[in-house]
Amino acid sequence: MVPRTPPEVGGMGHSVKRKEDARFIRGKGTYVDDIQLPGMLYLDIVRSPLAHARITKIDTSKALAIPGVLAVITGADLAKYNLHWMPTLMSDTQMVLPVEKVMYQAQEVAAVLATDRYIAADGVDAVEVAYEPLPVVVDPIKALAPDAPVLRTDKTDKKDNHIWHWEWGDRAATDRAFAEADVTVRQDIYLPRIHVASIETCGCVAHFDRVADKLTVWMTTQAPHAIRTVFALVAGHVGLAEHKIRIISPDIGGGFGGKVPVYPGYVIAVAASVLTGKPVKWVEDRMENLQADSFARDYHMTCELAARKDGTLTALRIKTIADHGYADAAANPSKFPAGLFHICTGSYDFQAAHVEVDGVYTNKPPGGIAYRCSFRVTEAVHAIERMTDLMAHHLGMDPAEFRLKNFIRPEQFPYRSALGWEYDSGNYAAALRKAMDRIGYAELRREQAEKRQRGELMGIGISSFTEIVGAGPSKHFDILGLKMFDSAEIRVHPTGKVIARFGTRSQGQGHETTYAQIIAEELGIPVADIQVEEGDTDTAPYGLGTYASRSTPVAGAAGAMAARKIRDKARKIAAYLLEAAEDDLVWEPGRFSVAGAPHRFKTIQDIAFAAYTNHPQGMEAGLEAVSYYDPPNLTYPFGSYICVVDIDKGTGQVKVRRFVAVDDCGNIINPMIVEGQIHGGLTMGLAPALYEEIAYDENGNIQGGSFIDYLLPTAVETPRWETDKTTTPSPHHPLGAKGVGESATVGAPAAIANAVVDALWHLGVRHVDIPITPAKVWKLLREKGVSE
């Protein structure tokens, strides 16, 4: 797309350098832990060493004897205010601090309040807790067995560990299609529990000002406004009204979905500040973050595909056991307990499909959050892309040809999927063909055949994913009843400079730049003249926050709509100044001119000045607008990724030799930022494919609870990403844009897994669960009699 604005203005399509980087690269960002207030106290948390146990005694005397330890807060203390339990976003409940028993290893047991961080840590060490171990339920499938110990004994009517059953699609039609199919394939696929592991851990500074009777919380949150409302709803009974609560989400060092939930530490810190009248800081360390904060994925899926002999896909069936830990603390839209998992028909034209998901309690941390993915889309994409490959191989067809044959065709858009979604736009074959050309697909297949002759293991994997982002239309999307609109408020100052505030919160996505570019595009005001702010509930308009790739589709659209309102008013002012009829004015970015007399014009800056100094009679002064945007539909970004792997027969190591990513996110606001999002996303997709997993032993002990064993890939493990794009605008988004922050994380794991299976298929390997570690591959190879 050729930009409509010149580089000095920097509207859509310009790779404007990120405005926020001026402070980040100088180390001048302000994160929660940078907040220092006079008299601030520190909170540190005592955590459970056991996964399931009754607490028989908490002895705080030694801790309280340490000079500087002011208090040890327990569940019993919070129970006095009925704050020991809190609701989750999924209408479940979770403990703030336990009064009776702990449900997972590293659960909060008590909190120590001290005058400094070091003393607080000593205090934690000195709190003595006696536990009586209870039987531990780790495996969600065993958790459903009739004789499994019931975990949620707090729910008096609960007789098992089953949370909910959810299903979608036409069961009868799907069963029929399977009965009639020539070929069916079936595969159990486990998408393991992983953690967002953002560089900044979670934390807050809670400051209850007794004089102003106001609570201010600086907090690592992706959704400050929703959090304010949640606080008001949960703590209303102790006198916290919503206008007396201010949430400030300062610079955020990565969120990825992990900073949507409310964690117990936040609540304890707020309670401690309200009780003491002093500011209280709580910041997790890395191990607490990995061990206790919300996890993602953990889906045990049984997937089936049906097809005709000629390779036409007909039906899809998936049954899933979702391990939620001891509470369903996902952050899905309320109507969708399994998120948008029913996007799982992916890029293919199916007659029928049916999905079922059962949520289950286990002795693990609560969660089920959308880790850099729009509510379970990664799970859906992994299922469909693995299954597509399996079917292609099963039929002896090339996986690329198989996909091309089954894609939804461009002329079918808008396309209603078998599971009811209306895909806005797409051209899947174009993206796959581009990726095949870029990587030299045919030549790679020849190389693979030759290598196979020599006994060398090389694989090629494809993932042609479709995403579903930008939640969402108010008809279907809400969180705790709050509709999932988002907002923008733009004020143009007399000198033509702008302040714009949004209901979202950037955590690295570059909103200060891209939102400014949207306004620049719509008003022709240079990006340099536009200041973007987010994250302070006292100043920004209400919005649902940043996750699930919703900022550009929803808040970005709100920005465009608000700018258009301003432009409408500007037109009126220009008509007045130019003494011309509004209809006779021609807009080009930054100015209105009189049709046929281009030398008669007023710039947007002239108009802004007039709005405060010389506005028409009967018109209100000023130039500002607010928009609350309710998207008519979601947006459906897509792409095709192709990856080449080589496998070391001796050690089982998988090396990603090449990776080509062709993405389509509709019209692009800032190409550089999009590329950055894709690079980062691909590395975050590589991570679960080959390295990351939070596993538990049979006693519920976490196995990946620090960066020693939770294997975040580094630059060394990361291949050179080769990126490209196609552009299929969204027909309903005001700018034709779709979201892009998550595509790569969602699409990449399947490409890598498919490549590994492709390398091993001739040996009889049909599937490998991620993370595909050398140890796993080694075992498969030796089982198949392959060695060095």
Add this chain to the structure above:
Amino acid sequence: MIPAAFEYHAPASLADAVKLLGQHGDEAKILSGGQSLIPLMKLRLATPRHVVDINGIAGLDYLKEEDGVLRIGALVREADLEDSEFIRARYPLLHDTSRVVADPLVRNLATVCGNLAHADPANDHPAAMLALGAEVVATGPRGERRIAITSFFTGPFATALRGDEVLTEVRVPVPLPRSGGAYLKLERKVGDFATAAVAVQVALDPAGTCVHAGVGLTNAGTVPIKARRAEGFLRGKPLDDATVRRAGELAAEEADPVDDVRGSAAYKRDLVRVLTARALRLAAGRAGAGR
């Protein structure tokens, strides 16, 4: 991740350091690179009451060949080996090893002697020193004593050092003519401890027959392992494919790994087999290249 309280000492001389160790006994710990000690303290797995920082002691950072040995002083960092062209050319095994210890930030501080003194079977230098037949110098109240590397590691995280001794130097015999060495490590990601790793040092006669072989194994047991049977098998043979493969099998038999998050014992044992053969090929190539 905040350590328990401790007292910090920064002696300016070796004698003072030894004296402090004598005074505080079990309650004192030497701090050199701090890259193992400080993480343990932050996790409160180590809670020394006294920390004796030896970084201020002058004259412990030498790295030089003298009287038939390479002398590595207590404050020589991993990065010093890694950055040394002399080490790369003459002691490729040490160079390979230093490059795969942790990550560059850790290597800037971590010391070679600390890597031995810590005696973690997962540390990389112990196997390398076993393959090289090194010797350790301990300095205590009664002066220096030398300890053969083969009797240095007495158990997991346990050495022959006494509580009041500082490991002041490690000595590596200068290489024989036509020598070559290599260190191959499989790690789950860069910076990780080895799933398994193998150090080999060989010397060839002019005809290409192996006249000396040292093989050390990392993280293949509760202590660093010297694969004596593989070494014995290699001596007197040309390092052809069948020989290195057989040596790999013997080393694998000498390994004694356990199942853990890095993999099953069977996997690790097989890695020792594969890596030993590969390292021997590489070392033999390097020995030949210097012929």
